[in-house]
Amino acid sequence: MAILLNADTRIVVQGMTGWAGTHHTTQMMEYGSRVVAGVRPGKGGRSHLNLPVFDNVRGAKDATGADASIVFVPPASAAAAMLEAIEAEIPLVVTVTERVPALDMLRVREALKGSRTTLVGANSQGVLAPGLSKLGVMATGSERPGVVGVASRSASLTSEVVAQITAAGLGQSTTVGVGGDPVHGLSMRECLELxxxxxxxxxxxxxxxxxxxxxxxxxxxxxGAKPSKPIVALIVGAHAPAERRMGHAGALALNGAAAAAAKTRALEKAGVRVAPSADLVGRTIADALARAH
Structure with missing residues (x-):
């Protein structure tokens, strides 16, 4: 069973008519995701990719029963798109947009409190339930249905780790890109709890x-929780130059708690197995699962 979405999830795409929205909507539909509508203010009543386009999320939800949204909207307008989806009570919203202004995201975080919406992102590669549904921009081909959940802050390493888990014969239950920007929705801890x-x-x-x-x-x-399921972590950036942003807005190399060594020590002290290198993640989780049974 996947978390967050399944084969019946009905998806509306905010910003579907732009290049990125068109490209990735097509890929999601080819994967088998149930995309039911697009949203683009001023283009309501039109059709795109043989799907109806609405002026707003509320209209799209009322007409199609959509229960998930994905946001392909530029950074300056992305927060408004997320707020619109939250106000329309869309249960799951994935935001691909990177580097949404932090103050805007703080407003979004406030709106999420007490709402019916789970936000994944911003700067998320999305959610992938192998063989069921893809809500995002992640590469596919190496994923397989299975028993390992993946929560990631790094889009590029996700594909590598998924391939390793598949090669180990384990497959994935769901892969979630929690988002690489400093302020985002679903946290790694909340994803782990799911x-x-x-x-x-x-x-x-x-x-x-x-x-x-x-x-x-x-x-x-x-x-505190002492979960019985094995947890394996990979922490990257151990050799990043100090006080320099690496790759995206959330990966800022600092001394102290934000450094890779401090994160590794904290996780190991808690009982999490930390893979010694990126190429050993699949082997490490396979060994951890074998020891657990």
Whole structure:
């Protein structure tokens, strides 16, 4: 069983008529995702990719029963798109847009409090339930249905780790890109909790990196919860130059708690197995699962 979405999830695409929206909507539909409509203010009543286009999310939801949205909207307008989806009570919203202004995202975080919406992102590669649905921009081909949940801050390493897990014969229950920007929705800890509650996820892989405190929050949670399912982590950026942003807005190399070494120590102290290198993640989770049974 996947977390967050399934084969019946009905998807509306905000910004579908632009190049990125068109390209990735096509790929999602080819994967088998149930895309039911697009949203583009001023283009309501038209058709794109043989799907109806609406002026707003509320109209799209009312007409199609959509229960998920994906946002392909430029950074300056992305927060408004997320707020519109939250106000329309869309249960799941994925935002691909990178580097949404932090103040805008703080407003979005406030709107999420007490709402019916789970936001994944911004700067997320999306959510992938192998063989069921793809809500995002991640590469496909190496994923397989299976028992390992993956939560990642790094888009590029996700594909590598998914391929390793498949090669180990384990497959994935769901892969979630939690988002690489400093302020985002679903946290790595919250995603881990969803995987731990999923009866079909037997183990979890976390792909962390320098910057922020998400990995320390995971360590604190694991220390208190003492989950029985094995958890393997990979922390990248150990050799990043200090005080320099690496790759995207959330990966900022600093000394102290945000550094890779501090994150690794915290996770290991909590009982999480940390893979020694990126090429050993699949082997590490396979070994952890074998030891657990």
């Amino acid at each position: 995987f731990l509650a999923d009866p079909d996820t037997r183990g979890v892989v976390l792909i962390g990196e320098i910057g922020g405190a998400e990995e320390q929050e995971v360590a604190e949670f694991v220390t």
